[in-house]
Amino acid sequence: MESVPGVEATRLTKIYGHGHTEVVAVQDVTLRVARGEIVALLGPSGAGKSTLLTAMALINPPTSGQIRIGGQLVMDGDRALVDLRAFRRKNLGFVFQKANLIPFLNARENVQVALEVNDVPPRAAHQRAMELLEYLGVGTRADNLPDALSGGEQQRVAVARALANHPSLILADEPTAALDSHRGRQVMELFARVAHEHGTAVIVVTHDARALDVFDRTVHMEDGRLKNGKSPGG
């Protein structure tokens, strides 16, 4: 596979707290995911997967190391080299274990807001939000507030929101925990399709061993370090 840089973490270390409360959550991790590639991040609880993911999501500054996105150096240690919020809105999509929808916006508006903060005109944003919801099978729930949606439906709205701005990097932390295995697999397949069709770099933290076949590569983490990654086909 031709390797266009998607996201690149170089010798990344994250230390929480200091003194005797110090926790080294991520230690000297170097990880590179190309555009068009979908990677599963595996490992036991407490291994540092979420920390690594949020660092690459530019919402959790690392203690040291560098993060490049699309070839551009954006974090050098805990120092931001770009306007992180602007960078997130243009380039990144996130899905977390919890859907984190805005409770006073209905399903469609939750997707639309991500488009509107990125300066998409309201009418176009409305239309794209509807398309995404329909694509994810929750088009009929567009007018419902999150409270009225099941966990799985909420999660699919969150996925729609992450895809809204055609990000170059999608980061998902256990996105299928609230879904049954069928729906969970569907979401994973969707991510894979987005990666392959739109050339997006996708990293998914997952515990669901049954869906691992949709990934190009899996990466294992333990005690803040990467174990030797096995990638199908190199």
Place this chain on the structure above:
Amino acid sequence: MNLAVRDVRHHAGRFVLTSVGIGLLLMIVMGMGGIYRGLIHEATLLVDRVGADLWVVQGSTRGPFAEVSRLPANLEDRVRAVPGVAVARRFVSHTFQREHQGRALRLVVQGLSWPEDRGDWAPLVAGRPLRQAHFEMIADQSLQLPLGERVRLGKDMYEVVGLTRGMVGSGGDGLAFLTVSDAMAVQFDVPGEAVRLERAARQARLENLDLGRVTPQLSERALGPTSELPALGPPQVSAILVTLSEGADPARVAATLSTWPDVTVYSTQQQKDLLLSGMVDKARRQLGLFRALLIIISTIIIALIIYTLTLDKIRDIALLKLIGARNRVIIGLIFQQALLMGVLGYALAWWLGGFAFPHFPRLVVIETADLVQLAFIVLGISMLASLLGIGKALNVEANTVLAT
């Protein structure tokens, strides 16, 4: 898509209830401004309506409204002889509080210089002006005296023949127009017993004087009505009102009158200024203080509610930052809610005021300039009140979303 409105809809109950509270507070703020305007209007109403060019009052007093002024009634004739004076009238005005049909009746008895002035200028809503020299009255509606009602003032009964609207004295009490002579009779009325006692005392004093013993006719005079005793001088009035003849220079006439050592002369504007700088000024400062306090209270209430609404959605704000929303989206969300609360409160105040103000005991005059001023104040306090919430929201980190 407007986030502020959507959030408000989600918390409609709390938001509306607070807005109603703010509305009531702003209504009182609005009403207090209106009461102040009403005070000015009422205080200067009579001075305006009486239509005098100059007011001649007792020397070195600020009468007849701000303090007591006493002038001999015949000063009228002296004033009339001054070049440039077209008309000189006696001004008699006195506040009474009487019992009428079991309720306290506060009224300002205002003398009209019959027969030239029959009260035709007063804004009659029913009945007619005065037609007789005695025992008729034009009463203001606020006195709640129906046409044909007979009211005892002094020793006589006065019949209500006409009704005016909005004619009140500087204290807000309704005016009752009588002819000057009736007004004076009412003002100088003394109970019969007092008259008898004074007459006996006069007699006794006279008998002790050499003059009394040698002139028996004097003691006969002393038994007559007090007002006919030359030694007691002519009847007293509060002021003489001067209307200037066409083309006369008010300053010159005033200068001429000012050379008389027994009187002081005021123009109508000066008379108004005396009223406003004195009694109305204290009320203005009092009302201003209350207005300021209520505005501060409104600001605090809006600030607290906006702050709690912000705390309620702190995770949502963090999420907005996570997906890259600019600060102006977040500031707009909070500020618009504060503004919406202010605007709703203001609209409610205006609407409720329309029903409430006419029932206030004092006249409430709502002027457009005051409404505009209050609108800007509400805009200001909304801005101020949102600062607390905005400060909180801007300090939230995007990764707060991840905290469980």
